[in-house]
Amino acid sequence: MNRIDRLTAILIQLQGKKIVKASEISDRFNISLRTVYRDVKALQEAGVPIGAEAGTGYYIVDGYHLPPVMFSKEEAAALLTGEKLMEQLSDHSNRKQFSFAMEKIRSVLRGSEKDYLESLDENIAVLRVRPTHLEDDNGFPNRFLTDIQQALGMHQVISMEYFSFQEEVATRREVEPIGIFHMSGYWHLIAWCRLRQGYRDFRIDRIRKLNVTSSYYKKNSRISLQEYLEQKRSKPHSGEQPxxxxxxxxxxxxxxxxxxxxxxxxxxxxxxxxxxxxxxxxxxxxxxxxxxxxxxxxxxxxxxxxxxxxxxxxxxxxxxxxx
Missing domain, CATH: 3.30.70.240 (Alpha-Beta Plaits)
Known part of the structure; x- marks a missing residue:
């Protein structure tokens, strides 16, 4: 990658996060920290309002935006593959939102990229192990992933009606979400359950009703998803807990x-x-x-x-x- 392309990519990376560490830029482009400092200085001298916090990282001053991003054919093909995966491996809510996002992406593609995607569309498929209709029966809407992601990002308490196949009973729970993951064909929500006073694994397709409440919890009062998974590695297990x-x-x-x-x-x-x-x-x-x-x-x-x-x-x- 030449320096001009790298400077553009660094600018896109800076716009993608609130704070970007110099080490993150170094690792992504396989360059030294000294080169990172020179590249950031070059962007600043070119008029890009990049701020820096000592010991934290770089940030773009609010109000600055890049012009519309153009995609290469390879990037467009990767997005199409992602769309196929989302259609089969996500729930109704996320499929809908990703479809809207892809419409926006297609709207900025050049004509040649649009033609390229159309030629690929019918020749890429993601097949499911389980028929979709089996997941939509028995009163399980399977459309809560987007709401759960909102609660995770905003640290909001979730109120839900959850059906446990193990106990064969539905219970009302208030939970503080710490993360989601996909395993063996299912999405799982890991959360602190206020009813059970402990961390629990909830299969998202077993949720009958869900509401993101106006109550908030302190992020630092709960462990991260990675910490939870690490604890599961080192502690005894029981029941349906992963x-x-x-x-x-x-x-x-x-x-x-x-x-x-x-x-x-x-x-x-x-x-x-x-x-x-x-x-x-x-x-x-x-x-x-x-x-x-x-x-x-x-x-x-x-x-x-x-x-x-x-x-x-x-x-x-x-x-x-x-x-």
Missing amino acids: QIVKISVDANMMRFMREQKYYFGLMEETVKGDQTELTFLTSSVGYIARWLVMFGSAVKILESDELKTAMQALVIELKEHYL
């Missing part, structure tokens, strides 16, 4: 796992010699155990005593069944 499991698989068996591994909440995959280590975040140890048993001794469990116990029970069950 937990970390880690396995090592013989390299020659990996071709048989292929896309299946993503359905069980794959978080990380690392090749180590003739072994591949896989880390999953799963809410059902029994479910993943029944999948792993087919691979026999080619799988070694590195983390989760609960998974080891579940595997042992399955092996005994199979042995007794075939005696």
Whole structure:
């Protein structure tokens, strides 16, 4: 990337966040901090109102905006792929909002980019494991993701009616959201539940009613999503709360796992010699155990005593069944 392109990209990066650290710019463009300082100074000398806070980072003074951004064909294709993913992996609310955003993006594309997208549109598909109609039955609207994102961003309390399949009962909850994540085909909300006085994992497609209240909570009074997930890695687990499991698989068996591994909440995959280590975040140890048993001794469990116990029970069950 030449310097002119880099200066433009740095300006876009600065407009994308309230504060941008010099180290973030350095890491993104693989340049030294000294080069970052020179580039920012060059932008300031060109008339861009960039402010700096000692020990914090750079910011664009309020009121300054770039002219409309143009997209390359490759960037436009990446956005189209994102739209396909959103259509299948998000809920009704987010699909609608992303569709509006894509209309705005298409409106600023040059004619050649529009033609390029149209030629790609019918040749890119994202297929679902579960039929969509199964998710929309039984009074679960599946349209709350946008509201939850608003509550997360504004630190607002959520009031909702939640149905637990484990207890087979619907309860009214007031929760303080700390994060959302997508796992095994479902969106999950992690929040501090005022009813249970603890952090809980709520499947968003099990929410029947939801309202973002006018009450606010202090962000610093709750842990972050990453801290929550790290605690789940190091503490015992129970019920439907998600937990970390880690396995090592013989390299020659990996071709048989292929896309299946993503359905069980794959978080990380690392090749180590003739072994591949896989880390999953799963809410059902029994479910993943029944999948792993087919691979026999080619799988070694590195983390989760609960998974080891579940595997042992399955092996005994199979042995007794075939005696």
